[in-house]
Amino acid sequence: MAKNRKTVLAIVLAVKRGFVSPEEGMKILEQAESGDATQAEATVFGFIPTSHQEELRADAAELAEDNSQATRILEEAGVPPDVQQTLLSLGTAAEPNRDDVEATLLSLAPTTANTQVEMPQVKSAAERYQVLREHARGGMGRILIAVDKVVGREVALKELLPFKNLSGSSASPGTPMSATSTTATARFLREATVTGQLEHPNIVPVYEIGQRDDGSLYYTMKFVKGRTLATRLRAIRNDVDLSPEEKLTERLKLLDGFVDVCNAIAFAHSRGVIHRDIKPANIMLGDFGEALVLDWGLARIRGGEDIAMSGGGSGGVKDSQASAEITLEGEVMGTPAYMPPEQAAGKLAAVDERSDVYSLGAVLFEIVSGEPPYQGKTAKQVLSSVLSEQPRLIREISPDAPPELAALVQRALARNPAERFKSARQLAEQVQAYRDGRMV
Structure with missing residues (x-):
């Protein structure tokens, strides 16, 4: 029975994390409940990328062994008490109603779109x-x-x-x-x-x-040969041969690329496109000084349908144990450490160009201070901080940080969108003025 219980919980987690649809999950659950737990386990892990299998397997084993731990994790994932009871009865003698199980899986699944997808007509040999x-x-x-x-x-x-x-x-x-x-x-x-x-x-x-x-x-x-801004910042942070002052000097060399990124975002805004996931990991630094913005998968086009907002779903944070630096999907979209309060609150209709300005400010915060404005062990912790707390002060993290840049960051990270820079272009102009030695 323990084997069966662990397999069932692995299926539930796979649905929760978006690897398996609720419909697919029900079919595998029926396979497990028929007594073939080994085959059911092989089936569900066939859907899961290799890089995620070990973590999901360990989480399922932990849930199967400890009911109190299972309850705690399910609570953190935002699962209601009645749904928790249904999940924890899976794989035991107290067989739950099939409709309850199916409803549970549907409630756990990440936000999905019900729109038909038009496939591209272009084909290539x-x-x-x-x-x-x-x-x-x-x-x-x-x-x-x-x-x-x-x-x-x-x-x-x-x-x-x-x-x-x-x-x-x-x-x-x-x-x-x-x-x-x-x-x-x-x-x-x-x-x-x-x-x-x-x-x-x-x-x-x-x-x-x-x-x-x-x-x-x-x-x-x-194909851009180089490394991401996140990789470069991490290398500077971990370089034991550099003093704090030298690390600051190395980070400030990245400002020219940051200005280029601001101008790229300003151009996108002029075309009605909002990025919604600006972060160091989505900025590529080329080997010849170029800086490029990557990953427009969460972009919103003004006046167009928002894929993330269509369809049903449980909403909230897809995985409460997720890293603060990975992209979440669902009602809360983006990367917690770099998203503005309105985005962290799931108010996707309120996310506009000024939201991207905030995210640019969060990237600038990390360039100047060496750390993101908010930190926490999980995405849920960071989201809570973004919603309820002011960002940390740059000069407390990096006392030698230029006060002019600290002031620019503070304005870009204003909780009220109306108090931020009006545009990404305006932020670019202010940072460029600092680089040119002009008054900011």
Whole structure:
């Protein structure tokens, strides 16, 4: 029974974290309840990316062994008491009502969109791209480094990972997508089309959006050799050979790239696009001094449908144990340590250009001080701080920080959007004035 209970809880966690849809979860639960827990466990982990399997397996084992711990974790995840009781009865002799279980899974699932996704008509021959290696991977997609043999250049090829069916194999073309996979597809295409329409020197250009013969989606973009701003800031922070003053000097060298980023965001705003997830990890520093804004997957187009706001879902923080520096989805979208209060409160209709200005201010805070404005062990802790507390004072973290920059950061991070800089361009002009030695 313990084996069965652990498997059932693994299925529940997989649904909660968006790896499995509620419908898929119900089918695997029925498989587990029929007595084949081993096969059910293999099925559910077939949906989960390898990089997430160990953590989810450990969490399921912990929940299965300790009811009080299970209750605490479910409370932190925002699960109501009646739903907790249903979950904790799974895999025991007290078999719950099937409708209750299905309703529970639906309540746990992340926000999904019910809209139909229009697939791109452009198709490209498989022979065009020669894949060299995998560059990065996330829960829903991965980036490959490939050679475009038509023009003879290296490109970054981003593809949406296939959603697996219950046998563990990839779904065939034409198979109806679950709500979860539909949402991921819509966001993938939104990111590709939005990025492709923003032609700016500091925004990575998209070359092609395509669909292979097997139905899988991809798009290609410029491959920028370099590292993210987050990586550079971390390297400076961890360099034991640098004094605090030298670390500050190294960080201030990043201001020119920051101005470029502000101008890129200002350009996007002029085209009606709000990024909503500006952070150091989404800023690429090229080997030749260029700075580029990445990842427009959460972008909102003024006047257009907001994928994140359509459909139902439990809302709130997708995973209360998530890192403060990863992107959350659902009613709370973005990265907690860098999002403004209105975004942290889930008021997506109130998120506008000034919200991006706040996030730029949070990035500038980290450049000047070496740390983000809010810190905590989990996303939930950081969100709570963003909603209820003022950001820390830069001069308390970095006493030698230039007071002019500290003042700019304080204004950009104003809790009231009306008190922030009116635009990303205005913030860029003020930082550039500091760099030029002019009065700020």
